[in-house]
Amino acid sequence: MSDLYIQTDLNDLPDARGYFGEFGGRFVPETIIPALDELEAAYNDAMADPVFHHELSHLQRTYTGRPTPVSYARRLSEALGGARIYLKREDLAHTGAHKINNALGQGLLAKRMGKRRIIAETGAGQHGVGTATAMALLGLECHVYMGTVDIRRQQPNVFRMRLLGAEVIPVESGSRTLKDAINEAMRDWVTNVETTFYLLGSALGPHPYPKMVRDFQSVIGAEAREQIQTLTGQLPDACIACVGGGSNAIGLFHAFRADENTELIGVEAGGHGIDSKQHAARFADLDISRPGILHGTRSYVMQNEDGQIMETHSVSAGLDYPSVGPEHAHLRQLERAYYTMATDDEALEAFQVLSKLEGIIPALESAHAIAEAIKRAPTMPQDSVLLVNLSGRGDKDLDTVIGLL
Amino acid sequence: MTRPKHGTAAIDAMFARAKSEKRAAFLPYFCIGYPNYAESLRAIESVAAAGVDGFEIGIPFSDPIADGPTIQATTQIALENGITVRKCLAAVKTLRQKGVTQPMLMMGYANPLVAYGTDRFLRDARAAGADGLIVPDLPPEEASMFAESCAREGLALVFFLAPTSNDARIEMATANATGFIYVVSLTGITGARKELPAYLTKYFARLRAKTDMPLVLGFGISTPEHARQLRGLTDGFIVASALIRAWERGFDDMRALAGEIFAASRE
Numbered sequence: 001m002s003d004l005y006i007q008t009d010l011n012d013l014p015d016a017r018g019y020f021g022e023f024g025g026r027f028v029p030e031t032i033i034p035a036l037d038e039l040e041a042a043y044n045d046a047m048a049d050p051v052f053h054h055e056l057s058h059l060q061r062t063y064t065g066r067p068t069p070v071s072y073a074r075r076l077s078e079a080l081g082g083a084r085i086y087l088k089r090e091d092l093a094h095t096g097a098h099k100i101n102n103a104l105g106q107g108l109l110a111k112r113m114g115k116r117r118i119i120a121e122t123g124a125g126q127h128g129v130g131t132a133t134a135m136a137l138l139g140l141e142c143h144v145y146m147g148t149v150d151i152r153r154q155q156p157n158v159f160r161m162r163l164l165g166a167e168v169i170p171v172e173s174g175s176r177t178l179k180d181a182i183n184e185a186m187r188d189w190v191t192n193v194e195t196t197f198y199l200l201g202s203a204l205g206p207h208p209y210p211k212m213v214r215d216f217q218s219v220i221g222a223e224a225r226e227q228i229q230t231l232t233g234q235l236p237d238a239c240i241a242c243v244g245g246g247s248n249a250i251g252l253f254h255a256f257r258a259d260e261n262t263e264l265i266g267v268e269a270g271g272h273g274i275d276s277k278q279h280a281a282r283f284a285d286l287d288i289s290r291p292g293i294l295h296g297t298r299s300y301v302m303q304n305e306d307g308q309i310m311e312t313h314s315v316s317a318g319l320d321y322p323s324v325g326p327e328h329a330h331l332r333q334l335e336r337a338y339y340t341m342a343t344d345d346e347a348l349e350a351f352q353v354l355s356k357l358e359g360i361i362p363a364l365e366s367a368h369a370i371a372e373a374i375k376r377a378p379t380m381p382q383d384s385v386l387l388v389n390l391s392g393r394g395d396k397d398l399d400t401v402i403g404l405l
Numbered sequence: 406m407t408r409p410k411h412g413t414a415a416i417d418a419m420f421a422r423a424k425s426e427k428r429a430a431f432l433p434y435f436c437i438g439y440p441n442y443a444e445s446l447r448a449i450e451s452v453a454a455a456g457v458d459g460f461e462i463g464i465p466f467s468d469p470i471a472d473g474p475t476i477q478a479t480t481q482i483a484l485e486n487g488i489t490v491r492k493c494l495a496a497v498k499t500l501r502q503k504g505v506t507q508p509m510l511m512m513g514y515a516n517p518l519v520a521y522g523t524d525r526f527l528r529d530a531r532a533a534g535a536d537g538l539i540v541p542d543l544p545p546e547e548a549s550m551f552a553e554s555c556a557r558e559g560l561a562l563v564f565f566l567a568p569t570s571n572d573a574r575i576e577m578a579t580a581n582a583t584g585f586i587y588v589v590s591l592t593g594i595t596g597a598r599k600e601l602p603a604y605l606t607k608y609f610a611r612l613r614a615k616t617d618m619p620l621v622l623g624f625g626i627s628t629p630e631h632a633r634q635l636r637g638l639t640d641g642f643i644v645a646s647a648l649i650r651a652w653e654r655g656f657d658d659m660r661a662l663a664g665e666i667f668a669a670s671r672e
Binding site for chain 1 (some may be wrong): 470491516542574578593
């Protein structure tokens with residue numbers, strides 16, 4: 001496969017102010033606005049430079065192991081008796097998840113900008129591991145903020161980050177999960193803005209992050225769109241991906257945005273179910289989720305009636321977040337993408353099914369996407385094609401799952 | 406008690422008076438609901454009686470990204486005490502009824518205000534007797550939903566400048582702010598500090614060259630000595646975390662520190 005340089009289309013959102021329709025923007029303290037301007041200018045400069053694309057593409061091939069394959073899930077498809085299910089194997093990317101795509105992209109950008117101190121937040125630990133890995137490769141200093149609840153449930157990743165030379169900084173404030181890790185990373189950035197590059201891990205936060213992270217993840221969809229046509233001779237009837245902040249989903253969806261006959265389906269964390277109110281299904285529970293402002297962007301936010309951010313629940317740390325990337329809010333409003341959810345139990349069931357039938361242990365995050373495929377495939381004709389983003393591998397989740405099965 | 410002026414006009418009058426007395430206006434910050442609702446009101450009343458120039462009235466938020474550990478803990482306690490935007494507005498109304506005449510600026514993050522409804526919030530803030538609004542995660546380019554309502558109600562909408570702000574940012578903030586510019590003393594989050602940054606004189610000279618608006622310094626100002634150092638430099642200053650830390654030792658310690666800082670600003 002030839003180099004898949006990042007495709008930019010001038011008609012694509014966001015607009016110059018960082019808005020996807022009515023979502024996005026820059027709601028951050030003044031202190032970091034000049035840093036966002038600097039980042040945006042450096043990013044645009046890098047995007048216009050073939051050398052940058054070549055460097056990134058070279059690392060993707062020779063380090064990450066891209067392109068990752070698309071696998072036909074034959075036994076799963078036959079067991080369900082409907083659509084043929086194909087898996088985009090981001091679990092096979094180096095470090096075991098799609099997060100490395102963005103970490104390498106932003107890491108190269110940081111190096112180009114002359115920033116040597118890198119900070120990141122992590123929930124499941126996959127972005128932290130991706131960032132720690134990229135920083136080890138590029139020789140940059142790495143500090144990762146992680147909530148203590150997540151540190152407890154993602155121990156192997158904490159160890160990995162430390163082994164890779166990163167400092168893992170425990171976050172004790174608030175719900176002690178991803179949201180609070182982002183708060184702390186932002187506070188660090190406000191304090192050390194002149195020397196520090198904030199390597200944000202999902203397609204959220206203030207402009208230009210939602211765009212930049214999407215662009216660095218768009219390699220997923222760009223590869224998969226070619227691969228699925230080679231394998232099946234057609235475009236998929238639907239693309240399915242889990243949505244926490246939404247970077248793996250937007251990375252898959254982006255290449256298919258103009259393919260009107262391909263449905264785009266995002267799967268949020270249904271936790272203990274919508275009625276329990278213990279979930280992270282921002283688009284499914286409009287009683288407690290509505291447009292608001294969190295972490296610098298306007299999007300759907302789970303909040304109480306007084307605008308205080310609610311604590312969320314998901315068995316999967318990577319989906320346990322009260323807001324969602326602004327481009328997803330926009331795609332939903334346009335009805336270009338459709339969002340549904342899978343509960344903890346459904347995800348755990350999918351986790352086991354995929355392990356037994358395909359020999360692939362998915363990340364609990366990705367298991368949410370598999371759960372939707374399991375629901376949907378039997379309702380579809382046998383000549384139809386479902387493309388599921390298997391965004392990461394599940395080794396990191398074994399401790400959690402052993403406790404639950 | 407009725408006040409002769411409200412909103413931006415009351416804030417202008419506050420600076421005029423401080424200027425005529427050749428000193429910087431002192432605006433302490435108090436979060437409604439810390440350590441509980443009644444005590445927060447008692448603190449503001451008590452410090453108001455000592456004659457300070459104005460107040461920043463904190464509305465708590467669950468995720469205050471511009472705040473250090475002291476204010477994070479304070480606003481967390483306020484939320485645990487059931488404080489809402491509505492209760493913060495009620496607090497201002499009660500303080501006016503109790504005779505607090507100084508300018509009061511509501512200080513809160515964007516999301517609770519958006520959830521309340523920006524237009525409704527500013528109408529109710531005006532009715533309660535507030536004079537202005539400070540939103541730390543609202544740069545001027547995102548402020549249109551607040552700016553119109555503030556202008557209609559005659560309330561000040563304060564924007565921030567930071568050591569990182571370039572000339573274009575300075576122009577944008579000063580062209581759009583009303584009341585004053587909140588000058589962040591350092592690149593960082595709120596919190597008490599031992600020393601003021603050494604570059605303040607240069608920093609203020611750079612800002613003064615661009616604007617005639619009153620400049621109010623905040624972040625890190627903690628002691629009477631700091632207040633003395635600010636004379637002739639800034640038009641006003643805000644103290645928050647240092648008062649809360651003194652308050653942890655007792656109400657009287659907090660009140661004493663506020664009094665000492667105010668006295669130092671008048672020396």
